Amino acid sequence: MSNRRILIAGNWKMNCLTTDGTALATAIAGKLREASSSNCDVLMAPPFTLLSTIKNALGNSEVLLSAQDCHFEASGAHTGDISPVMLKDIGCDYVILGHSERRTNHGESDELVRQKAELAIEKGLKVIICVGETEGERETGKTLDVVNSQLTGSIPANATADNCVIAYEPVWAIGTGKTATTDDVAEVHKEIRSHLAHIKSQDLADSMRILYGGSVNPSNSKELLSLEDVDGALIGGASLKADDFWTIIGHWI
Numbered sequence: 001m002s003n004r005r006i007l008i009a010g011n012w013k014m015n016c017l018t019t020d021g022t023a024l025a026t027a028i029a030g031k032l033r034e035a036s037s038s039n040c041d042v043l044m045a046p047p048f049t050l051l052s053t054i055k056n057a058l059g060n061s062e063v064l065l066s067a068q069d070c071h072f073e074a075s076g077a078h079t080g081d082i083s084p085v086m087l088k089d090i091g092c093d094y095v096i097l098g099h100s101e102r103r104t105n106h107g108e109s110d111e112l113v114r115q116k117a118e119l120a121i122e123k124g125l126k127v128i129i130c131v132g133e134t135e136g137e138r139e140t141g142k143t144l145d146v147v148n149s150q151l152t153g154s155i156p157a158n159a160t161a162d163n164c165v166i167a168y169e170p171v172w173a174i175g176t177g178k179t180a181t182t183d184d185v186a187e188v189h190k191e192i193r194s195h196l197a198h199i200k201s202q203d204l205a206d207s208m209r210i211l212y213g214g215s216v217n218p219s220n221s222k223e224l225l226s227l228e229d230v231d232g233a234l235i236g237g238a239s240l241k242a243d244d245f246w247t248i249i250g251h252w253i
């Protein structure tokens with residue numbers, strides 16, 4: 001039994017667009033407060049414009065606040081970009097980096113993800129680094145090679161088990177309702193942990209959290225998160241409904 005604490009992370013993406021999103025945050029924070037103790041960390045990643053509002057709505061709750069991206073430089077001529085210094089200042093605990101939607105839609109490379117992560121950590125944030133294969137890569141048997149290579153290229157040099165979390169998200173499972181089988185998830189998570197030992201150290205590999213993401217929902221979350229090397233979930237769709245998100249969290253209360 002590992003002593004890695006489960007992390008349940010909700011990635012709102014470009015949803016919950018207005019201050020209406022506070023109802024979701026308030027509902028989860030309230031339920032967590034009512035629960036006398038919890039065996040998991042809970043995190044919410046709203047869009048940039050809502051970070052401050054959600055921070056206020058969360059009040060003194062234990063729910064962690066995360067952004068969904070940041071720039072690789074602290075300041076400068078970068079129109080439209082957000083610095084990790086700004087995120088830290090506004091009260092963020094975490095930033096998600098290298099999500100497949102950013103890798104695909106914004107052409108983000110492993111190198112860029114690594115640079116962003118190193119600066120974010122330097123500025124006091126914790127990072128969630130996403131990796132995962134496409135359907136074509138899985139079908140041609142390249143899953144483990146792709147994931148290992150993304151991990152090697154994206155993991156920040158200053159990563160520790162405390163400031164860095166890995167999220168394995170098969171691209172074909174994101175937002176599609178298709179989930180990887182428990183055997184597939186177990187295989188990739190085990191490989192990620194052994195690759196971490198290879199490129200970093202056995203200590204780091206044993207203590208770093210590895211989340212699964214891709215159509216996690218109230219019905220499949222318990223089984224997925226009970227796998228030996230799965231230390232939590234990064235959840236899109238099901239994190240947008242308070243009841244669904246709470247059901248997933250509720251397994252660990």
Ligand code: PGA
Pocket residue numbers: 011169173174175176177213214215216234235236237238
């Ligand atoms: P999903 O998204 O749960 O809607 O599949 C997961 C993610 O993209 O982080």
